[in-house]
Every structure is written in C-alpha cells, then in structure tokens.
Amino acid sequence: MPSPPIRSQAVTAVAAAASVAGFLGTLYYLDIPSMFQQRVKARKVDGRCYSTKLDKENKPSLAAFKTLTQQVTLKETYPLSKTVTKNIPIYDCTAFRLDDEAWVERLQDELYHILLNGPGVYVLKHFFTDLGPINAANVAYDRIIKREFAESNGAKGDHFAPASANSRIWNSFSKFCLEDPESFTAYHSNPLFKLVCEAYLGPDYRLTSQVNIVKPGGNPQVCHRDYHLGFQTPEATAKWPKAMHTASQLLTLQGAVAHTDMPVESGPTRLLPFSQLFEEGFMAYRLPEFNDYFLESYVSLALEKGDAVFFNPALFHAAGENTTKDFARSANLIQVSSAFGKPMETIDTVPIVEACWKHVVAKYEAEGMSAEVDALVRAIGEGYPFPTNLDRRPPAPGGMAPESEQDSMRRGLSERWDRERLVGELREMHQASAA
Known part of the structure; x- marks a missing residue:
C-alpha cells in the first residue's frame, strides 16, 4: 500500500533539509565566504600604507573601534582561568600543574588566544609565590636609583609621559645582575617566565626590563601602543606597510611584575581590552577622540606584590596616576623580543x-x-x-x-x-x- 502523500512530502522535506545542511556544512568547512573575500582582495589593489590624512575617507573609525572594544570575555572561553574581572582573565599560578605537559600546552593555548584574538591581556596571580627574590631586587634597585641620581640631574625620560619625580631604571635586567648576581639568579629562575614568553613568541626569545617607581602625585602616561611601531612618530608609522602594523605586535610581549602591592588609587596600568584587534591602532591612538574614548572606557586592576600582568604590545594602555599621599608603586616592566626580530648577519x-x-x-x-x-x-x-x-x-x-x-x-x-x-x-x- 503506497505511503500517504503527507508522509511522502515530509520525507522529501527532511531529505532536502539534510542536503541543504550538508551543503552549508561544506561551505563552512571550506570557508567559502573567506575564499570569496580573498579572491576579491586579490583582484583589487589597495594602498599598502595607511594615510596620514585625517579626512573622512581615511580617518580611522572610532565607531568600529568601539564595537571591537565592547566585546565581552567569557569565562567558558578560558576554562583554566580562575575568574574574569573587567574582561581580563585572571589565573592563579599556585594552581598551575607545571609537571603536566598536556596541561601546560592547554594553558599556553589559552594565553596565546587571549593576546592574539581575545582581550589582549591577562593577570597571573602569585607569579612569584616566594617574595624573597622581589625583596632582594627592590634593595638592589634602591641602591641603583640612589647612585644614578647622584651621578645625574635625577630626571629620567619616559616615552609617553613628561619627566617627573618618578624613579626609572633603564636596562634593569643587566643592572640588577651586576648589582646582586645571586638575587638576580633566583629572580630569573622563575619557570613561569619561560611559560608565558614561549606561549606567545616561541623559543629563543630575549628578555629586557625597566623598573618604574611612580611616587605620590606621579604623572599618568598618555594612551599608547608599544614597541616597535608604538615608538614611531605618526609620519614614520605611516611609512610602514599595513602588514607590518600587524607584524609589529607579534614580535614583542609586554608585561610587568608588581614589586609592591598596587591598589587602584596608586595607578596600576590602565588597559582597554580587545583594542589590540584594531588594525589601524598604531595610527589611531594619538587622535584626541580615541584618547578621550580610552579615558572613558579603560579598566584597571589592583595587583598584589608578586603578581604579574602580560599583554599584547598593541593593546591601548597607559600607566595610571598615583593619587595616594604616601605610597610609591613599583613595577619591573618586562619587554620580551622574538628571535625573529634580528638580521641574519652582523654588519659593522x-x-x-x-x-x-x-x-x-x-x-x-x-x-x-x-x-x-x-x-x-x-x-x-x-x-x-x-x-x-x-x-x-x-x-x-x-x-x-x-x-x-x-x-x-x-x-x-x-x-x-x-x-x-x-x-x-x-x-x-x-x-x-x-x-
């Protein structure tokens, strides 16, 4: 006996739906829209550099920037994190399983994703569980600062803030070693340095560091991106092809280890999650409307002594103002360079x-x-x-x-x-x- 027409139609509809689903799945798997976009791009020659003209056609879009930075970080995306606060994943280093290679690999995957595709910044609580090396470093830093102050007029420059009464040690990495080799050895034996550096840059990275002590009333920095293109003038930045604006942020890892507690009123680093995703960011961060939006939207987290924060150098950020009356916040600023940022031969x-x-x-x-x-x-x-x-x-x-x-x-x-x-x-x- 033949099937009723309604049933036949239902079977046909299900089969058609399955065919459409299979076709859409194939398109998704092959990423056909992206392929079409690439074909269109391949047929159209765009300007290779960003323009310094600030007319309507060339000016970076603040609306697009706002859309990017108003995303929300989900705890489910980073299951190994302890929590997410103000869109910033926070990890507890005392819970790390460094003897479990598979677990470390998962952690590094998360840290890499955060910097490249996620909010662009994460905090590592208890980066130093033993504060002995930090205390010894602070003693060495104090001797260095007093000696350098006596040898000069006391002022140290800052890339993004006016000279002030703050204390800064350039190349604190080398100076700490020469001042107190034993404490330096203990400090840089921390295996978490290797974990975070290799997660973003891979092997053969190179560490440098600078100490910054911001005293009460210390000036805040202006909103900026960092090394390499962040240190260029607008005119120089515009000369670099667009792809190098992306490459610049892949060559460096920025970070800071808290050498004192950092309550919010002491001015810990101001951060704008997801801002590293804005392709024109190295051109845009100097524009007044972007700085105004940064000042309206940044977040800042209190840190404890021994905590660390690491972020993509293209993240819009700025050291905050110390509004306390009697507290100097101290950080060892970490800048790690990729092995690939060097030439093949030495030229004299x-x-x-x-x-x-x-x-x-x-x-x-x-x-x-x-x-x-x-x-x-x-x-x-x-x-x-x-x-x-x-x-x-x-x-x-x-x-x-x-x-x-x-x-x-x-x-x-x-x-x-x-x-x-x-x-x-x-x-x-x-x-x-x-x-």
Whole structure:
C-alpha cells in the first residue's frame, strides 16, 4: 500500500533539509565566504600604507573601534582561568600543574588566544609565590636609583609621559645582575617566565626590563601602543606597510611584575581590552577622540606584590596616576623580543663608511639627496636606533627615539662632514649604545 502523500512530502522535506545542511556544512568547512573575500582582495589593489590624512575617507573609525572594544570575555572561553574581572582573565599560578605537559600546552593555548584574538591581556596571580627574590631586587634597585641620581640631574625620560619625580631604571635586567648576581639568579629562575614568553613568541626569545617607581602625585602616561611601531612618530608609522602594523605586535610581549602591592588609587596600568584587534591602532591612538574614548572606557586592576600582568604590545594602555599621599608603586616592566626580530648577519657600519664616504659625498654634491643617494644611505647604515642604551641616549623631547646611523649620515651630508667627523660620530653613538 503506497505511503500517504503527507508522509511522502515530509520525507522529501527532511531529505532536502539534510542536503541543504550538508551543503552549508561544506561551505563552512571550506570557508567559502573567506575564499570569496580573498579572491576579491586579490583582484583589487589597495594602498599598502595607511594615510596620514585625517579626512573622512581615511580617518580611522572610532565607531568600529568601539564595537571591537565592547566585546565581552567569557569565562567558558578560558576554562583554566580562575575568574574574569573587567574582561581580563585572571589565573592563579599556585594552581598551575607545571609537571603536566598536556596541561601546560592547554594553558599556553589559552594565553596565546587571549593576546592574539581575545582581550589582549591577562593577570597571573602569585607569579612569584616566594617574595624573597622581589625583596632582594627592590634593595638592589634602591641602591641603583640612589647612585644614578647622584651621578645625574635625577630626571629620567619616559616615552609617553613628561619627566617627573618618578624613579626609572633603564636596562634593569643587566643592572640588577651586576648589582646582586645571586638575587638576580633566583629572580630569573622563575619557570613561569619561560611559560608565558614561549606561549606567545616561541623559543629563543630575549628578555629586557625597566623598573618604574611612580611616587605620590606621579604623572599618568598618555594612551599608547608599544614597541616597535608604538615608538614611531605618526609620519614614520605611516611609512610602514599595513602588514607590518600587524607584524609589529607579534614580535614583542609586554608585561610587568608588581614589586609592591598596587591598589587602584596608586595607578596600576590602565588597559582597554580587545583594542589590540584594531588594525589601524598604531595610527589611531594619538587622535584626541580615541584618547578621550580610552579615558572613558579603560579598566584597571589592583595587583598584589608578586603578581604579574602580560599583554599584547598593541593593546591601548597607559600607566595610571598615583593619587595616594604616601605610597610609591613599583613595577619591573618586562619587554620580551622574538628571535625573529634580528638580521641574519652582523654588519659593522664604521669600516663601510670609512671606505666609501668620499664617494657618497661626491654623489651627494653632484645630485643632492637624490633617490640614488637616499638608497645608498639606507644600504650602508642602520636606520633603526634600537637596541640602545637609554641612559646615555634617552628618548628625545618631542620624539620617541634617539638618532640612528642613517640620521647621522643625512646630517653629515647636509652639513658637509668629512669622513673623520662622521666616523667619530658613529663610534661615539656605538659606545653610548653599549650596555
């Protein structure tokens, strides 16, 4: 006996629905929309750099920025975290199972996701469970600060804040070691450094650090992103292709270890979760409307001595103002660099300049700063002033970085320096840049 028509229609409908679901599943698996987008992008040549023009067509979108930063961090996304506070995942290091490789791998997956695709920042409670190394470090830092203050006028520059009565130690990593090798050894034996650094940068990373002690009334920083492109001027930043704006944040890990308790009124770092996801962020953070939104929307978490915070360098952030009357907050600022941020071979500029400077000068005198002369200067000299010694070569007022080898060469050409003058300048620069 044939099936009733209604049943036949139902079976047909179910089969059709299954076919559609299978087709949609295939599209999802193959990521067809993304493939179409890539094909469209492949057929359209866009500008490779962001524009410095602030007209309606080129100006970074504050509305898009707000949409990104108003996301919510779900505890379910990061099950190994203890809690999520103000959109920031917080982990308790006393619960870490460092002897369980599979568990550590899951943890590193979470930390990586947070920095790259999530809120961009996480807190590690009890990063140091033994405060002995921190106490010893603080004693060493105090000796260094007093000695350096006596040797100079006491002021230390800051990339994103005016000079103040705050205390800063550039290259505290090296100075701590030379001041107290035993305590330095205990401090940097903490295996959690390796865990967090490799989670984001992989192996063969390089640690550097700077101490910042913000005293009562200490000035806050302005909203910013960090090294590399965060230290460039707007004009210099715009010269870097868009892909390098993304690459910049993948080459560095930022962090800080609390060397004192940090109640909110002492001004711990102001953070804007998810802001590292904004592609034009290195162009946008200086714009007044973005800074205003940051000041309206940032979050700040109190930390205890021994806690640590790590974040993507592209996260919009700023050290806060210490509004207490009698409390100085102290942090060891951690900056970790990827192994891939280095050239394959070492080039010594001085002998190259000694050999060819007269030819460079002759070409400049004949052509001025032609495209050929500019290319030559870029070939024989280092255009990037880092790494350097920020005690001897601090960030210049109104700028983010000291002079580079190429800057000296261009100045030498315009001022008609002879070979001896330029070589002397370069050697002095190298000496001042040494540790």
